[in-house]
Amino acid sequence: MFRIQQAGFIAPQIKRFVIEAPRIARKHRAGQFVILRLHERGERIPLTIESSDAERGTISIVVQSVGKTTKQLNALETGDGILDVVGPLGKPSAIKNFGTVVVVGGGVGTALAYPTTVALKRAGNRIVTILGGRNRDLVLLENEMRQVSDELYITTDDGSYGEKGLVTDKLRELIAQGMTIDEVLAVGPVPMMKAVADVTKEPGIHTVVSLNPIMIDGTGMCGGCRVIIGGKSKFACVDGPEFEAHEVDFSVLMQRNRMYREAERKSLEEFQRAEKEGGHGKAEGGDKATACLMAEDKQWSR
Amino acid sequence: MEPVKEVSPNPLKLKDRMKVPRQHMPEQQAELRVHNFTEVNLGYSTELARQEALRCLECKKPTCMDYCPVGVKVKEFVRLIVEGNFLGAAAKIREDNVLPAITGRVCPQEDHCEGNCLLTKKVESLGIGYLERFVADYEQRMGVAPGVNAPPTGKKVAIVGSGPAGLSAAGDLVQKGHRVHVFEALHEIGGVLMYGIPEFRLPKQVIREQIDTMRAMGVEFETNVVVGKTVEIDELFEQEGYDAVFIATGAGLPVFLNIPGEHLNGVYSANEFLTRINLMHAYEFPRYDEPIVELKGKQVAVIGGGNTALDAIRSARRLGADKAYVLYRRSEAEMPARAEEVKHAKQEGIDFQVLTNPVEFLDDGNGWLRAARCVRMELGEPDASGRRRPIAVAGSEFEIPLSVVIIATGTSANPLIQSTTPGLKTNQRGYIEASSETQRTSRKGVFAGGDIVTGSATVILAMGSGRRAAKSIHEYLTTREW
Numbered sequence: 001m002f003r004i005q006q007a008g009f010i011a012p013q014i015k016r017f018v019i020e021a022p023r024i025a026r027k028h029r030a031g032q033f034v035i036l037r038l039h040e041r042g043e044r045i046p047l048t049i050e051s052s053d054a055e056r057g058t059i060s061i062v063v064q065s066v067g068k069t070t071k072q073l074n075a076l077e078t079g080d081g082i083l084d085v086v087g088p089l090g091k092p093s094a095i096k097n098f099g100t101v102v103v104v105g106g107g108v109g110t111a112l113a114y115p116t117t118v119a120l121k122r123a124g125n126r127i128v129t130i131l132g133g134r135n136r137d138l139v140l141l142e143n144e145m146r147q148v149s150d151e152l153y154i155t156t157d158d159g160s161y162g163e164k165g166l167v168t169d170k171l172r173e174l175i176a177q178g179m180t181i182d183e184v185l186a187v188g189p190v191p192m193m194k195a196v197a198d199v200t201k202e203p204g205i206h207t208v209v210s211l212n213p214i215m216i217d218g219t220g221m222c223g224g225c226r227v228i229i230g231g232k233s234k235f236a237c238v239d240g241p242e243f244e245a246h247e248v249d250f251s252v253l254m255q256r257n258r259m260y261r262e263a264e265r266k267s268l269e270e271f272q273r274a275e276k277e278g279g280h281g282k283a284e285g286g287d288k289a290t291a292c293l294m295a296e297d298k299q300w301s302r
Numbered sequence: 303m304e305p306v307k308e309v310s311p312n313p314l315k316l317k318d319r320m321k322v323p324r325q326h327m328p329e330q331q332a333e334l335r336v337h338n339f340t341e342v343n344l345g346y347s348t349e350l351a352r353q354e355a356l357r358c359l360e361c362k363k364p365t366c367m368d369y370c371p372v373g374v375k376v377k378e379f380v381r382l383i384v385e386g387n388f389l390g391a392a393a394k395i396r397e398d399n400v401l402p403a404i405t406g407r408v409c410p411q412e413d414h415c416e417g418n419c420l421l422t423k424k425v426e427s428l429g430i431g432y433l434e435r436f437v438a439d440y441e442q443r444m445g446v447a448p449g450v451n452a453p454p455t456g457k458k459v460a461i462v463g464s465g466p467a468g469l470s471a472a473g474d475l476v477q478k479g480h481r482v483h484v485f486e487a488l489h490e491i492g493g494v495l496m497y498g499i500p501e502f503r504l505p506k507q508v509i510r511e512q513i514d515t516m517r518a519m520g521v522e523f524e525t526n527v528v529v530g531k532t533v534e535i536d537e538l539f540e541q542e543g544y545d546a547v548f549i550a551t552g553a554g555l556p557v558f559l560n561i562p563g564e565h566l567n568g569v570y571s572a573n574e575f576l577t578r579i580n581l582m583h584a585y586e587f588p589r590y591d592e593p594i595v596e597l598k599g600k601q602v603a604v605i606g607g608g609n610t611a612l613d614a615i616r617s618a619r620r621l622g623a624d625k626a627y628v629l630y631r632r633s634e635a636e637m638p639a640r641a642e643e644v645k646h647a648k649q650e651g652i653d654f655q656v657l658t659n660p661v662e663f664l665d666d667g668n669g670w671l672r673a674a675r676c677v678r679m680e681l682g683e684p685d686a687s688g689r690r691r692p693i694a695v696a697g698s699e700f701e702i703p704l705s706v707v708i709i710a711t712g713t714s715a716n717p718l719i720q721s722t723t724p725g726l727k728t729n730q731r732g733y734i735e736a737s738s739e740t741q742r743t744s745r746k747g748v749f750a751g752g753d754i755v756t757g758s759a760t761v762i763l764a765m766g767s768g769r770r771a772a773k774s775i776h777e778y779l780t781t782r783e784w
Contacts, residue, residue, distance in 0.1 A: 023533060027531065027532060037489055041583070041589065041590045041591060042590075043591035043592040043593075044489075044582070044592070069591060083489070084489040084525070084526050086487065086526040086527070086528060086532070087528075087531070088532070089531060216577055216581075216582065216592075217487070217497075217577065218528075219487050219554075219718060220554060220555045220716050220718070221552075221554055221555070221716070222573045223555070223556040223558070223571040223573060223574055224570075224571070224574040226558075226565065233558060233564065235555070238718070252565050252669075255565075255669035256567060256669075258669070259567045260593045260595075262596075263587065263588075267588055270588060
């Protein structure tokens with residue numbers, strides 16, 4: 001059992017957890033993730049590590065309530081336990097001094113980009129950050145990101161905060177203004193990452209995205225997380241999760257993330273019905289790909 | 303001086319023993335079992351076990367034992383069954399095999415003990431696997447946990463992976479008085495026994511009981527540790543004070559066919575398909591959270607002819623698949639699966655399409671599998687494996703409508719540990735180099751065995767390497783010589 005040392009909402013439906021996991025904390029590098037399972041009948045879901053503290057033996061994760069498992073997780077409080085947490089998995093982000101790096105964070109993706117941004121800043125890069133969300137509530141970690149950014153822009157879909165528009169509008173604008181960009185890191189819903197890749201392709205800016213396919217074991221054993229990179233099959237859990245954006249076949253990623261949509265819907269409906277009836281943990285079935293539902297985020301589904 | 307003549311408890315004369323027919327294993331009816339995941343074989347009754355045991359010829363030089371990868375003393379344990387001393391028989395097996403309830407169920411006996419039983423010259427072999435299972439289950443029912451007598455040596459051994467190789471080594475080492483700590487990457491102990499082999503062939507409860515027995519013997523287990531990621535081999539020595547490490551992580555990565563359409567929804571690796579079902583209980587969705595695609599009334603095929611392939615397709619049948627095919631590129635004679643599994647699969651209505659190979663998976667227009675385009679094969683000259691090489695028959699292409707395909711054509715080495723352990727030598731295919739006698743690797747104090755050394759093999763071969771490793775680790779810890 002992995003004890004939750006601290007839990008609190010940072011936005012509606014989005015909660016940050018500090019979890020006691022000394023082995024993982026000791027080895028974590030920016031860009032890596034954990035897989036967790038809440039209870040004996042639970043599914044295994046991958047979540048990026050937001051930060052770690054090797055001395056205290058803790059890691060933190062940021063979770064958006066989307067399907068049954070994430071809703072159950074976000075119902076946990078300080079002092080509760082998570083049955084299984086394994087990691088750190090995946091390759092760490094490539095950290096070096098590129099020059100100027102534009103970090104694009106969409107919704108909860110900002111929390112996932114945060115540790116890499118910190119490491120990139122420490123490596124001497126000039127950081128230009130673009131944060132986006134459907135509305136003000138979904139612009140996350142603004143203060144934290146501001147501390148490690150040289151410039152920071154905010155866009156919201158509905159104009160409730162920052163500039164009205166998409167993160168890609170801002171990125172296009174910066175490129176048009178002639179800003180020298182050596183590297184782009186984009187983390188967010190799949191359609192957002194695809195849109196960023198489309199924008200940076202023509203000017204030839206090296207762009208990295210963090211992919212979130214469906215996974216089970218996270219060690220390369222099952223092959224469920226296979227993605228197509230430069231025409232070749234790769235396993236996101238061991239070869240990724242970060243890949244060069246212009247090589248990624250986003251349509252196959254989105255197609256594969258839809259594989260359990262029916263089952264996820266069924267799970268969530270039963271869970272919500274049970275919740276309404278006042279029972280906890282009565283509902284059954286999970287949300288395999290929180291990623292897939294994030295991908296349907298209205299902002300990016302047009 | 304004349305040697306003391308062995309006194310047999312068997313009342314039958316040798317020629318009469320051959321007249322006793324091999325006792326049939328009671329099994330769940332095929333029509334019933336295709337609708338459930340409970341075990342197919344029901345196990346011998348005491349009476350059946352004694353009858354079967356009477357068939358043993360008690361050879362002076364028992365070849366059955368010579369061909370057992372862990373050296374189970376077959377003649378001796380069978381004799382104890384004849385005497386009615388079932389716990390004694392279990393203890394006799396345990397001298398060489400720490401997981402008898404498991405090997406009694408999944409070992410390919412026809413390739414080892416039973417295949418080399420003298421009875422096969424005239425009649426069917428002795429049911430050694432069935433008898434092993436009988437005494438192991440009997441011991442479990444009686445609740446007799448074997449004790450450990452060896453005084454503690456103060457030495458610590460880390461075992462990486464809790465599959466058959468790791469468990470076998472752990473059992474032997476703890477009996478020598480070493481402190482044994484087993485690391486497992488998944489959330490359940492058992493490795494391939496847990497995620498790979500389905501409930502209807504090896505009930506999870508049987509594995510848990512065998513592991514509880516090992517815990518009672520003093521073996522420590524830690525789940526959720528991916529060695530190579532969560533902790534590295536060098537750290538186990540330097541920071542955690544281990545004196546030796548045994549790497550038994552299994553083969554690892556699933557091999558795909560590299561044909562068009564493998565990314566389609568509905569195309570699974572056998573590892574993923576079986577992990578969802580066995581480890582994650584997807585067959586009990588939505589009571590359990592992990593889903594699997596709907597198979598009810600669907601057409602499903604597995605590619606491959608090994609035990610894993612049959613485990614996968616028989617699971618698909620139990621999940622309601624209407625048509626369930628095995629597509630295998632060689633003929634049935636070359637099929638590596640256990641004979642009993644092929645028999646059971648046929649009883650369950652699995653359609654074996656041998657000399658058949660898929661060349662493309664076809665899209666239904668929405669990213670889901672619609673069909674497999676296949677070719678018929680014929681057998682040519684023997685290849686490197688000694689088996690006749692399958693060659694595509696020109697112009698034989700045809701389509702099989704399918705909604706789900708499971709690829710069970712093998713695995714390749716998982717590089718997680720090799721890539722984080724400097725100085726650990728691997729072969730061209732990425733498997734760890736280890737002596738086939740001592741299981742020693744190129745790194746002092748590091749041993750390796752099972753599929754991560756040999757590539758995909760069987761439970762019992764992995765256990766054999768675990769035993770050799772345990773012996774060799776014990777020698778190393780005692781002498782400190784490398």
